[in-house]
Amino acid sequence: NTLTSSSPVFSKIFLVDYYFEEVQRLRFELHDISSGNNGLRDADFLGSMECTLGQIVSQRKLTKALLKQGNTAGKSSITVTAEELSGNDDYVELSFSARKLDDKDFFSKSDPFLEIFRINDDGTESLVHRTETVMNNLSPVWKSFKVSLNTLCSGDHDRELKCTVWDWDSNGKHDFIGEFQTTFKEMRTEQEGKQIQWECINPKYQLKKKNYRNSGVVILNHCKIIKMYSFLDYIMGGCQIQFTVAIDFTASNGDPRNSCSLHYIHPYQPNEYLKALVAVGEICQDYDSDKMFPAFGFGALIPPDFKVSHDFAVNFDEDNPECAGIQGVVEAYQNCLPKIQLYGPTNIAPIIQKVASSASEEMHTKEAMEYFILLILTDGVITDMADTREAIVHASHLPMSVIIVGVGNADFTDMQILDGDDGILRSPKGEPVLRDIVQFVPFKDFKHASPAALAKSVLAEVPNQVVDYYNAKGIKPKCLSDYESTRTFSP
Numbered sequence: 001n002t003l004t005s006s007s008p009v010f011s012k013i014f015l016v017d018y019y020f021e022e023v024q025r026l027r028f029e030l031h032d033i034s035s036g037n038n039g040l041r042d043a044d045f046l047g048s049m050e051c052t053l054g055q056i057v058s059q060r061k062l063t064k065a066l067l068k069q070g071n072t073a074g075k076s077s078i079t080v081t082a083e084e085l086s087g088n089d090d091y092v093e094l095s096f097s098a099r100k101l102d103d104k105d106f107f108s109k110s111d112p113f114l115e116i117f118r119i120n121d122d123g124t125e126s127l128v129h130r131t132e133t134v135m136n137n138l139s140p141v142w143k144s145f146k147v148s149l150n151t152l153c154s155g156d157h158d159r160e161l162k163c164t165v166w167d168w169d170s171n172g173k174h175d176f177i178g179e180f181q182t183t184f185k186e187m188r189t190e191q192e193g194k195q196i197q198w199e200c201i202n203p204k205y206q207l208k209k210k211n212y213r214n215s216g217v218v219i220l221n222h223c224k225i226i227k228m229y230s231f232l233d234y235i236m237g238g239c240q241i242q243f244t245v246a247i248d249f250t251a252s253n254g255d256p257r258n259s260c261s262l263h264y265i266h267p268y269q270p271n272e273y274l275k276a277l278v279a280v281g282e283i284c285q286d287y288d289s290d291k292m293f294p295a296f297g298f299g300a301l302i303p304p305d306f307k308v309s310h311d312f313a314v315n316f317d318e319d320n321p322e323c324a325g326i327q328g329v330v331e332a333y334q335n336c337l338p339k340i341q342l343y344g345p346t347n348i349a350p351i352i353q354k355v356a357s358s359a360s361e362e363m364h365t366k367e368a369m370e371y372f373i374l375l376i377l378t379d380g381v382i383t384d385m386a387d388t389r390e391a392i393v394h395a396s397h398l399p400m401s402v403i404i405v406g407v408g409n410a411d412f413t414d415m416q417i418l419d420g421d422d423g424i425l426r427s428p429k430g431e432p433v434l435r436d437i438v439q440f441v442p443f444k445d446f447k448h449a450s451p452a453a454l455a456k457s458v459l460a461e462v463p464n465q466v467v468d469y470y471n472a473k474g475i476k477p478k479c480l481s482d483y484e485s486t487r488t489f490s491p
Contacts (some may be wrong), residue, residue, distance in 0.1 A: 015085070016053060020231065021459035022452065023283055024053035028078055030066060045069070049078050054286030056082045060236045083231040089227040092152060095188065096131070101200065101216035103138060104175040111135045111168040112177060114142060118153055119160040128152050128161075133168040144222060149184070157185040165200050165218065178202045178215035190223040194202030229477055231463035234470060237477025239368045241287035242358070245277055245329055246319065246351040246377040247314065248407070250299035250344040256337045262379050262408045263336055263342070272407040272443050273377050274330060278401065280375050280452035281326040283459055292322035295329045296351055301341040308343050310350040346380055348385035352402060354396055361399035368470050368477055372400035373462065379408040381415055384462035386428045392418060393427040396434040401465045403458045406442040415440050435468050436461075 007429070030046040044149060045462040047066025056062045061081045096114055104110045113133040117125040123270075129147055134140035153159040161182050167175040178200030190196050199214035206212055254261030264271055270278070287293055297315040302312050313321030315332040316339075323329040356375045362370045382388055392402065404419075406412040422435035439458045448453040 004241060017412045018057065018084075018232065018397040018461045019456075020054070021283065021456045023286075023455075024357055025284060026051055026053060026056075027386050028080065030076075030078065030265065047074060047078075048418060051080075051268045052080075052286055055376055056080050057232055057386050058235055058287045058289075062304065082236070084230060084236070089228040089230070090149050091146050091228060092184070093146045093222065093226060094220065095146055095222040096217045096218055097139070097141040097221055098165065098200070098216055101140075101141040102177050102202070104177065108232050109136045110177065111188055112137070112140050113168055113174075114164055115164045117164070118151075119162060120154075124150055125162060135168075138177060138216070141221075146226070148228075149205050150226075157188065158183050162200070163218065165216070170201065176339045176399065177203065184340040187220055187223050187227075190220050191225075196220045199221050199358055202338050227476075228471060229467065230466050232370075233477040234466060235287060237368060237479055239466075240289060240370050241283035241284055241475065242370050242372045243281060243484065244294045244296070244355050244372065245281065245290055246298060246311075246348070246376045247273060247277075247333060248298045248299055248346060248376075248380075249297045249340060250346050250379065251342040252344070252346075253342055253379050253408070254445075255342070263337055265337065265348075273333070275451050276309065276374075276377055276407065276443055276454060277329060277333075278326060278377070280405075283372055287343055291325050293326065294321040295323050295332055296321060296354070297336065297340070298351055299342070299344050299346055301343045303339055306341060310347045311354050340426075344486040345383035347384040348376055348378065348382050348386070349384050349386050349391040351376065352388065352391040355400060355467075356391065356395045356398055359395070359400040366473075368475050370399065371466050371469070372398075374400065374402045376402065376404045378404065379406070380410045381412060385414070388418065389425060390427045390429075392425060392438060393431050393433050396437050399466075399469055401437045403437070404438065404440045405454070405458065406440065406444075409444060412440070412442050435472070437465055452464065476488065 016024070017281070027048060027050045030049040032044040032046055034044070034054035044127060047063045047068050049066055051064060061079060063077050063079040066076045066078050068074055098112060101110055101112050101183075111133050114131045116128045118128050119125055128151055129145055131142040132143070134142065147393065149155055153161065161184065161202050162179060164179040165177040167177055169175065180200055182198060186196065197219040199218050200216045201216050202215045205215065251264070253263050256263040256265065256422050259266070262272060281293065297314050298310040298312075300309065300312070301307065302309050303316070311392075312318070314336050315321060315323060316336065323332045352374065359372045362372070372395065395402065404415065406415060418438045419440040420433055420438065425433045425436075425438070439461055441454065441457050443454065446457070
């Protein structure tokens with residue numbers, strides 16, 4: 001609801017769930033509702049705008065013309081701004097010590113350990129952390145530990161925390177020394193240079209002993225919040241996703257002129273290569289501002305001298321292999337088929353290395369500017385498995401992910417080892433991948449599903465791969481200032 005105005009600002013906030021791996025289409029309609037009017041009539045329609053949620057988050061603020069009936073653009077436009085609500089996955093590092101704890105042991109001093117409990121909404125307690133035991137010491141210094149704020153206090157800084165100190169006994173019957181209550185809000189003030197300490201109280205002694213003060217003091221020596229950024233923090237901070245596609249042109253695909261070929265161009269029915277390319281590309285394109293996509297082929301003899309190549313530009317322009325939009329990739333693919341000769345073997349290491357060299361240049365900027373996704377479409381098990389494993393292990397240190405879609409009916413069992421879900425992928429020399437960056441799916445699993453289901457399956461892991469890469473490297477999102485300050489913690 002807004003007052004009569006030609007440039008209204010709407011106060012209502014719409015909450016929508018965001019999924020990177022889906023194309024989430026949105027339509028905004030603007031209507032003029034005057035006071036004497038009860039319903040929406042055509043006369044009051046001011047225009048509409050259609051976009052995807054991905055477009056809004058990748059630009060943070062999207063302005064587009066409002067289209068009238070008949071899709072004509074008038075002078076008016078609409079601006080939509082996005083902001084992420086959840087995202088308190090921050091960690092906190094805490095270290096505690098104590099002094100003058102009660103002595104519970106006859107022949108030696110107490111062996112204290114500390115337990116921290118979160119008090120849940122229903123009054124139950126959940127153990128958050130138990131320190132190690134420091135033997136024979138009434139003034140122990142416990143090791144520092146990290147815990148997520150979700151675990152510590154369910155993201156609620158005012159939630160009650162109960163801390164208990166025990167004297168460890170080998171028989172498991174630990175003696176109670178004392179307890180105190182606090183909140184994360186209170187612990188947080190340690191960052192301002194105040195040292196925080198709590199009296200450790202044994203309620204029984206408090207009742208019985210006249211001049212009882214405490215059973216010792218527990219001190220918080222250090223409280224550091226470690227910010228964990230989300231996928232949208234990076235995207236809204238200006239990180240672009242660079243999408244590259246590589247297509248298998250080996251002879252096992254069959255002669256493209258033959259309708260049985262996996263590369264057959266049917267006038268009305270896109271082949272599996274095209275279906276997979278469009279399904280995945282359609283989502284990635286929202287996150288790439290220039291919408292230019294490099295496309296490569298492998299395993300074919302290419303003009304002019306018909307030597308085999310494993311990383312040729314599908315548009316035959318080696319200096320600029322980029323195609324305009326996903327449609328540009330589709331056209332380049334269709335145009336190149338008659339000009340090449342399908343051959344072999346099926347080597348994908350060269351193309352992984354090619355994208356890795358771009359990703360490696362990006363890595364040296366130490367900024368979250370570009371993350372690379374390589375989509376490899378292949379009809380068979382690869383021939384250069386050792387080199388490919390080596391290339392993937394190398395690439396796992398770079399801002400890139402690899403998606404492999406197996407096209408056709410070959411037996412793809414051997415390809416599953418590249419996808420580290422079953423175990424850790426290692427290079428031939430035994431070096432493990434730093435992080436799992438490969439998703440492999442056979443297209444035949446989705447033959448009767450929608451292309452959206454295929455995209456969902458291969459892209460679902462990408463946001464975590466992006467976040468894991470940048471967080472592990474300690475790289476923050478670029479321009480956060482105006483965005484981060486509005487971040488609200490949602491329960």
